[in-house]
Amino acid sequence: MTAPVPYRVVAHPADTPDTATIVLQPVRTALPPFTPGQFAMVYAFGVGDIPLSVSGIDGHRLTHTVRAVGAVSGALHGVRPGLTVGVRGPFGTGWELPEAAGRDLLVVAGGIGLAPLRPLVLAALAEPERYGRLNVLIGARAPGELLYPDEPWQAAARVLATVDRPDPAWTGEVGVVTTLIDRAAFDPPRTTAFICGPEPMIRATADDLVHRGVDPDRIRVSLERTMHCGTGHCGHCQLGPLLLCRDGPVVSWTRAEPLLMVREL
Amino acid sequence: MTVVRHGFLGALTPAHRDRLLAFAHEASFPGGTRIFEEGGTADRFWIVRSGLVALDVHVPGRRAAVVETLGQGELLGWSWLFEPYRWHLGAQCRDDVTAYEFDAELVRVVYDEDPAFGLALTHCVAQVIARRLKATRTRLLDLYGPPGSGGGTP
Numbered sequence: 001m002t003a004p005v006p007y008r009v010v011a012h013p014a015d016t017p018d019t020a021t022i023v024l025q026p027v028r029t030a031l032p033p034f035t036p037g038q039f040a041m042v043y044a045f046g047v048g049d050i051p052l053s054v055s056g057i058d059g060h061r062l063t064h065t066v067r068a069v070g071a072v073s074g075a076l077h078g079v080r081p082g083l084t085v086g087v088r089g090p091f092g093t094g095w096e097l098p099e100a101a102g103r104d105l106l107v108v109a110g111g112i113g114l115a116p117l118r119p120l121v122l123a124a125l126a127e128p129e130r131y132g133r134l135n136v137l138i139g140a141r142a143p144g145e146l147l148y149p150d151e152p153w154q155a156a157a158r159v160l161a162t163v164d165r166p167d168p169a170w171t172g173e174v175g176v177v178t179t180l181i182d183r184a185a186f187d188p189p190r191t192t193a194f195i196c197g198p199e200p201m202i203r204a205t206a207d208d209l210v211h212r213g214v215d216p217d218r219i220r221v222s223l224e225r226t227m228h229c230g231t232g233h234c235g236h237c238q239l240g241p242l243l244l245c246r247d248g249p250v251v252s253w254t255r256a257e258p259l260l261m262v263r264e265l
Numbered sequence: 266m267t268v269v270r271h272g273f274l275g276a277l278t279p280a281h282r283d284r285l286l287a288f289a290h291e292a293s294f295p296g297g298t299r300i301f302e303e304g305g306t307a308d309r310f311w312i313v314r315s316g317l318v319a320l321d322v323h324v325p326g327r328r329a330a331v332v333e334t335l336g337q338g339e340l341l342g343w344s345w346l347f348e349p350y351r352w353h354l355g356a357q358c359r360d361d362v363t364a365y366e367f368d369a370e371l372v373r374v375v376y377d378e379d380p381a382f383g384l385a386l387t388h389c390v391a392q393v394i395a396r397r398l399k400a401t402r403t404r405l406l407d408l409y410g411p412p413g414s415g416g417g418t419p
Contacts, residue, residue, distance in 0.1 A: 174333050174334045175404075
């Protein structure tokens with residue numbers, strides 16, 4: 001297991017009450033380049049480390065979006081510019097966006113699952129001539145929990161959002177994210193889909209897309225288990241025959257579907 | 266009349282779709298219009314062509330709680346098919362809405378006269394109800410609530 005490389009926090013915008021985005025810059029040596037979909041083990045000194053997908057890649061700078069739900073994520077949520085954290089990576093498989101060249105792109109995110117998809121959307125928007133239509137479908141618990149609402153790409157891409165619990169000011173859609181698929185413009189046989197969110201949401205979305213004619217090999221999903229070593233040695237992230245830190249987190253629906261149907265796997 | 270091929274109509278065979286659309290007339294509602302009220306008589310139903318309709322539940326002493334929105338191609342109203350033909354929810358336009366509107370009583374008469382058509386329509390409405398039930402159960406899980414770790418993938 002490699003040692004964490006020091007990165008300094010250079011920005012820390014708050015996204016929602018319990019979610020923050022931290023932008024990291026290498027103190028000295030940078031890690032090898034990350035691709036969208038990969039993750040890093042981010043270490044809060046004195047507390048521990050957790051796996052965090054990259055939610056932005058800008059040269060040697062890494063962006064992570066962290067939700068405060070435990071000791072380590074709480075510590076990382078609380079870091080401020082100037083502080084140093086440790087980073088290991090890059091780990092795992094990416095979304096492999098270039099393989100979708102010439103095809104419609106359908107991005108479906110649930111909750112904080114939008115974070116790993118953000119760099120993919122930005123990469124697709126940076127090369128609009130390379131891809132077909134880009135649709136981004138987002139599901140969230142409540143309007144205040146939608147991530148990155150003010151970022152310019154939300155206006156540049158066709159973004160549709162729905163929430164489970166609307167507040168009185170919300171004038172958008174209410175319901176599960178799969179209902180938005182009807183509103184998206186895409187040609188199923190010529191579409192590559194990218195899905196991240198809670199696994200029941202992934203399953204429902206992928207099933208719907210397959211039913212509409214999207215090739216299961218062209219549906220990429222990001223799975224979550226307890227990543228620890230990041231190198232496929234400790235076995236914490238095992239999902240059947242897969243070690244998700246090495247063979248995932250992004251896998252095709254063809255590989256994921258049978259595994260997600262196994263109880264308590 | 267331009268026909269939406271996905272959504273509710275897309276689930277019917279062409280023959281049954283044409284049969285149903287023979288009873289349709291085009292309707293439009295400005296944003297904010299209340300199309301029906303919870304408990305009211307379910308004497309019509311709609312298939313949304315454009316715009317968004319919010320379904321809501323009356324909560325005494327509070328603003329009506331929106332529980333779902335329906336958009337293009339979706340069936341607005343299924344209470345017309347089952348006794349006592351009363352709306353379970355209220356419906357209000359989020360924005361300007363156009364829809365195919367159907368006289369429920371007329372469709373029910375044809376439904377009884379043509380069992381094959383009636384069965385097909387019942388199947389389609391049942392699919393809508395099942396899908397909404399599944400969606401409701403999924404939302405009960407509060408999937409977007411606090412998970413066991415921070416971060417999106419991992």
